Amino acid sequence: MREKVAIAGVGYTAFTSVSPGVSYRELTYEAAVKAYEEAGVEPKDVDSFVCTSEDFLEGYSISDEYCNDQLGAVLKPVQTIPGDFMHSLAVGVMHILTGKFDIVVVQALSKASNMKTIPEMINFALDPVLNRPLDVTPYAVAGLEMNRFLEEGRATREQCAAVVVKNKANALLNPLAGYGASITVDHVLESEPVAEPVRLLDIAPYADGAVVMVLCSERVAPSLTDRPVWITGIGWSTDSPTLESRDWVDAVSVRLAGDMAYRMAGVKCPAKEVDLAEVNDEISFKELQHLEALRLFDEGAAGKATEDGKTSLEGTLPVNPSGGGLGVGHLFECSGAQKVLELVLQLRGEAGARQVAGAGVGVAQAWRGIPTTSAAVAVLCAD
Amino acid sequence: MELERFELGATHYKESDLKEGKLLSLPWTPNLKYAWDNGVAIGRYLAELKEGRIIARKCNKCRRIMLPPRMFCEMCWRPTDEWVYVKDTGRVNTYSVCYVNWDASRIKKGEKPHLPAVIEIDGASPGMGILHLLGEVEPEDIKIGMWVRAVWKKPEEREGAITDILYFKPVRR
Ligand SMILES: [Zn+2]
Numbered sequence: 001m002r003e004k005v006a007i008a009g010v011g012y013t014a015f016t017s018v019s020p021g022v023s024y025r026e027l028t029y030e031a032a033v034k035a036y037e038e039a040g041v042e043p044k045d046v047d048s049f050v051c052t053s054e055d056f057l058e059g060y061s062i063s064d065e066y067c068n069d070q071l072g073a074v075l076k077p078v079q080t081i082p083g084d085f086m087h088s089l090a091v092g093v094m095h096i097l098t099g100k101f102d103i104v105v106v107q108a109l110s111k112a113s114n115m116k117t118i119p120e121m122i123n124f125a126l127d128p129v130l131n132r133p134l135d136v137t138p139y140a141v142a143g144l145e146m147n148r149f150l151e152e153g154r155a156t157r158e159q160c161a162a163v164v165v166k167n168k169a170n171a172l173l174n175p176l177a178g179y180g181a182s183i184t185v186d187h188v189l190e191s192e193p194v195a196e197p198v199r200l201l202d203i204a205p206y207a208d209g210a211v212v213m214v215l216c217s218e219r220v221a222p223s224l225t226d227r228p229v230w231i232t233g234i235g236w237s238t239d240s241p242t243l244e245s246r247d248w249v250d251a252v253s254v255r256l257a258g259d260m261a262y263r264m265a266g267v268k269c270p271a272k273e274v275d276l277a278e279v280n281d282e283i284s285f286k287e288l289q290h291l292e293a294l295r296l297f298d299e300g301a302a303g304k305a306t307e308d309g310k311t312s313l314e315g316t317l318p319v320n321p322s323g324g325g326l327g328v329g330h331l332f333e334c335s336g337a338q339k340v341l342e343l344v345l346q347l348r349g350e351a352g353a354r355q356v357a358g359a360g361v362g363v364a365q366a367w368r369g370i371p372t373t374s375a376a377v378a379v380l381c382a383d
Numbered sequence: 384m385e386l387e388r389f390e391l392g393a394t395h396y397k398e399s400d401l402k403e404g405k406l407l408s409l410p411w412t413p414n415l416k417y418a419w420d421n422g423v424a425i426g427r428y429l430a431e432l433k434e435g436r437i438i439a440r441k442c443n444k445c446r447r448i449m450l451p452p453r454m455f456c457e458m459c460w461r462p463t464d465e466w467v468y469v470k471d472t473g474r475v476n477t478y479s480v481c482y483v484n485w486d487a488s489r490i491k492k493g494e495k496p497h498l499p500a501v502i503e504i505d506g507a508s509p510g511m512g513i514l515h516l517l518g519e520v521e522p523e524d525i526k527i528g529m530w531v532r533a534v535w536k537k538p539e540e541r542e543g544a545i546t547d548i549l550y551f552k553p554v555r556r
Contacts, residue, residue, distance in 0.1 A: 023422025029455050036460075043460050059417035069457035116416040129409050 002266055005093045006221040006228035007380075008103075009214035010344050011035030012337075014176045015328045018113040019208040024058070028070040028109050031210040035105070036072075039214035039224045043072025046214075047101040050088040051080040052108035052333045056121050059114065071107055071212070084108075085211065086336035086366040086376035090234045092215045103224075104215045108334040112206035125371055131243060139203070141243065141371040142283045143195030148248040149285055150197060154292070157197060159303030160284040161188035164201050166312055167281060167320050171327025173313075173354035178207050178329050188284070202284040207329020211337035213344075229344045230381045233267065235260025239373030246373065251286075254293035254365060254375040261363075262295075265379035270295045270363070274379075276346060276356045277317065278339035280367040281324040290365055291319060294377065318356045321346060336366030336376060347382040424452045427466070433543040435535050439507050441465045447508040469506030471533035472554065476501040476512065480522045496522055502531055502551055518550030530556045 011034030013019075013027055022030070036042060051067035060066060064080030067073070081088040085108035092104040115121060122138040150157060162185055171180030183201070191201040214224070221228050237256035239246060258270070267273050277296055281287035288302040296317060297305055305311055311319035322328055322342035331338055343362035345351045351359075360382050368374035400406050421429060424440060428451055431438040440452035443464040447456070450469065455462050478500035483489055490496060498517035503509065517525060518534060531551035541547040 020420050021422070023420055023425060026422045026424070026454055056415065059415070059419065069453070070455070072457065072460040074457050111420065114417055114419050116418055117414055120414045124413050124415065128411050132411065133409075 002232065003097050003264075004218060004230045004232045004381075005096045006216050006218065006225065006230055007213055007340075007344055008216045008221060008224040008228060009035045009037070009039030009041070010341055011038065011212045012176065012341055013209050014178070015207045015209035015331065015338065016178050017205070017207060017329065019111070020113075024109055024111045024114075025070040027111070027208070028107065028210045028212070031212040032071050032105075032107070035212040035214050039216070041103060041214055041224065043076065046073070046076065046103050046105050048092070048095050048104045049073040049076060049078040050092045050095070050104060050106045051078065052083065052085045052088045052106075052337075053080050054082045054333055056124065057115065057332050058111070067107065071105060073105070083374060084333055084336040084366040084368050084376055086340065086364065086378060087236055087374075089213070089215075089231070089336070089340065089378060090236055090376060093231055093234050096215060096217050099217075102217045102220045105212060106215060107210070107212045108331075108337040109210045110208050110331040110334040112330070112332055113208050118206065122370055127241070127243070137195055138370050139195040139198060142203075143198045145248050146197050146283065146285045149289060152249050154249065154300045155285060155288050155303030157189065158185050159307050160202065160288065161185040162303075162306045163281060163284045163287045164188045164326050166306060167287075167324040167326040169327075170313060170321055170354055171323025173352070174323050174328065175352070177323040177327050179205050179327050180323060198283055204282045204325030204330035207331055209329075209331055209334055209338070211334055211341055213337070213340070227348050228383050229347045230383070231378055232381050233261035233263070233265025233379035234377070235262075235264065236374070236376040238375070241371070241373065243371065251289050251293040251367070251375065253373045254290050254367065254377065255295075257375040257377040258294040258363070258365065261377040261379050267361075267379060271297065271317075273361055274317065274363050275359050275361050276321060276343070277319050277363045277365070278322060278324070278342050279319060279363075279365040280335065280339075281320055281326050282330055282335070282367065282369055284326065286367065287319065287324065290367065294363060294365060296363070313354055313356060321351065321354045321356055330369070332369070335369070336364065339364040339366060340378060340380070343380045347380060422454075424454045428452050429543040429545075432545065432547040433541045435538065435541070435547075437469050437471055437504060437513070437533075439467045439469045439504075439511075441467050447511070448506065450504055450507040450511045450513060467506070469504050471504075471535075471548075473502040473504040473512055473531060473551075475517070475525065475527055475529050475531060476503045476510070477527060478517060478525055480525075498522065498525065500525075500531075500551065513545075513548075515545070515548060516550040517552070519552035524553070530554050
């Protein structure tokens with residue numbers, strides 16, 4: 001029998017461009033209360049907490065020490081992952097699959113609005129000796145990659161713009177999303193150039209928000225929830241950071257993370273078995289690149305499929321029904337959490353106006369953002 | 384042979400080697416700025432400090448009156464219930480006498496040492512209070528358990544910050 005872990009409760013805030021009324025602690029508390037309420041648990045019932053936090057994103061060093069209070073995790077087993085929420089999710093799944101933990105809480109937060117020098121912060125992630133002295137925007141990393149992706153004939157510029165149009169339209173149906181809009185391909189193509197071919201509307205705008213999830217073992221799942229969503233596969237991978245010699249066309253780490261997750265889930269033919277996907281679209285073309293890396297479309301086919309509406313809400317494989325990063329906002333280390341959250345809502349049939357019909361198997365994929373190559377992928381199934 | 388000195392030993396570098404460029408390194412100063420949303424609890428706390436008052440938050444389950452205030456009780460896992468004004472007096476829980484500055488540089492000759500202290504504030508639950516500085520006291524006269532009172536900035540100089548209190552000074556009881 002295949003191993004699986006249940007998501008027994010999800011809690012979340014809306015995803016907004018600013019959140020000045022609440023501290024990061026109060027924001028997280030809101031998400032935690034909702035998640036625990038849904039799963040009918042209290043912190044004392046939780047065997048382990050896994051938080052997600054990166055010092056430079058929080059503006060604290062050793063920021064993981066500040067995660068506990070708002071989760072009720074004081075004096076409990078806690079650990080913090082400096083990565084995406086989905087990396088923390090992988091840790092939570094592993095805890096449960098050891099058989100030593102029945103209930104694990106996983107958390108992520110974005111207070112992007114509190115970072116006043118985001119371009120500098122991202123620039124600070126570049127190699128200090130070989131890259132930073134050139135004084136170019138870190139978005140150049142996306143521009144360089146997109147240019148090569150287009151040159152290889154993997155998509156057209158218009159097809160990348162169609163991703164933005166689709167995702168912002170989906171976001172209009174998502175009450176949690178902050179950046180929904182009704183726009184056209186021309187709006188994207190005529191928006192301000194940033195790091196050509198990347199233009200302003202190709203980039204996911206920043207957002208604040210918090211997500212908390214309660215995971216549990218198959219053994220205790222029936223006592224916590226009557227509508228579990230199952231994590232049947234999870235995988236992660238990171239490429240070399242070296243910009244001078246990385247693969248500029250394919251998201252190789254996403255391919256490997258996806259294959260790892262599919263292997264665990266027993267998914268043999270993703271394009272046939274997956275009903276919907278939430279993939280990273282921090283830059284428009286990344287959605288297409290990631291869909292192909294995840295074997296949901298053949299190489300060079302995702303752009304055309306997007307243009308043809310196959311990835312729309314009514315399409316054969318709806319992609320980013322939530323609105324994705326382009327429509328919900330770029331949530332930094334909380335980005336993957338928003339993706340898993342959307343799949344949970346979709347697989348439970350609770351996605352309201354953007355509900356995908358017949359959602360049974362979903363794939364969520366996170367990328368840690370410019371300039372990284374870190375990826376994580378999860379396969380989720382309805383009960 | 385000169386290189387061998389660098390390769391084989393762990394402690395053979397001299398400051399002059401760096402100055403003379405024998406060892407190459409690349410300095411970088413990040414420009415990172417943040418502005419944290421204080422939120423409900425700390426926002427009110429700071430607003431009250433501006434008025435020369437200290438406010439706490441009470442949990443009606445464990446009955447703790449908490450400083451700094453928080454909108455949820457991290458021990459009972461429930462929202463806190465009431466705002467409670469507490470006094471600006473208290474007792475020294477612990478203190479230290481610091482002869483180095485925050486950046487580890489030594490204080491100047493003749494300069495008084497920094498005197499950080501945890502003050503258990505009157506009206507707050509035992510063990511809860513304010514981390515602040517002691518003043519108007521010689522280091523050798525400080526005792527754990529001694530009574531102190533806040534010395535505030537002038538009202539027009541307060542800005543809604545923990546530094547609206549200048550320091551705590553000893554008081555007789
Ligand atoms: Zn309490």
